[in-house]
Each structure stands twice: as structure tokens, then as C-alpha cells.
Amino acid sequence: MDIAFSILLVGHFIGLAAIVGPFLLQMRANENFAITSMFYGAITQLVTGIGMMGLAEPLDRDIDYVKIAVKLVIAIGVFAAALLGWMRARKGANDRDIKPFFHAAGGLALVNVILAVFW
Numbered sequence: 001m002d003i004a005f006s007i008l009l010v011g012h013f014i015g016l017a018a019i020v021g022p023f024l025l026q027m028r029a030n031e032n033f034a035i036t037s038m039f040y041g042a043i044t045q046l047v048t049g050i051g052m053m054g055l056a057e058p059l060d061r062d063i064d065y066v067k068i069a070v071k072l073v074i075a076i077g078v079f080a081a082a083l084l085g086w087m088r089a090r091k092g093a094n095d096r097d098i099k100p101f102f103h104a105a106g107g108l109a110l111v112n113v114i115l116a117v118f119w
């Protein structure tokens, strides 16, 4: 079961990269936002994070539930922003309409990284 947890944690880091990577690369951009990568990254964070929580109890891992609850709320915010931006991009909205969602998703994900490490 330890290996399953580790695989989910690797997925968690890949999902994190899929959100924060495009954000850092395109922070100053005004067009062609990689919102699809962020959207799939946000889904990955929720699935792998919740999966790890499911395994934490049987594996007897020391988990701070308050921290995880706060991370979950922020991750839902990341998902909502990425979803709204992704839906707009699919409908062919112009880049100016996608930009706020791109920044909200990337900024909130960065907040979650800081929380994960410093809390």
C-alpha cells in the first residue's frame, strides 16, 4: 500500500507541475494561455490528493486534517477557476476573458504549495 501512496504522490507532483509550470511561463503573457494543462492538473490534484487521504488512515500516516481541509478548499478554487477558463477557451472566447481565470488558478495553486510546505 506504501507503493500506491508513493505513486499517488508522484501524480500529485505532476499535477502540480501542470498547473504551476504554465503559470510561471505565461505569467506576463496576454494570449495562448495553457489553460487545458491547468484544468487537467487541477483534476489530478483533487484525485491524487483525495486518493492519498484514503490511504493515509490504513497506512497510519501522520496527517494534519485541518491543513488538508484548507488545501481541499483552495484546490476546489483552483479547479473552479481552471474549469471556467477552460470552458471559455473551448467556446473560442478571447484571451482577455481567459486571463483572470488563468491567474486565479495559478495563484491559488502557488498558495497551496506554500501551505503544503510551511504549515
Ligand code: HEM
Binding pocket: 009, 012, 016, 042, 045, 046, 048, 049, 050, 052, 053, 056, 061, 062, 063, 068, 071, 072, 074, 075, 078, 108, 109, 110, 112, 113, 116, 117
Ligand atoms: C492545487 C492543489 C494542490 C497543491 C498545489 C498541492 C501541493 C502539495 C505538495 C507540494 C505536496 C508535497 C509536500 C508535502 O508532503 O506536504 C503535497 C502533498 C500532499 N497533498 Fe497536496 N496539493 C494540492 C491539493 C491537495 C488536495 C485537494 C489534497 C487532499 C484532499 C491533498 C493532499 C495531500 C497529501 C495527503 C499529501 C502528502 C502529505 C504527506 O506525505 O504527509 N493535496 N501537496
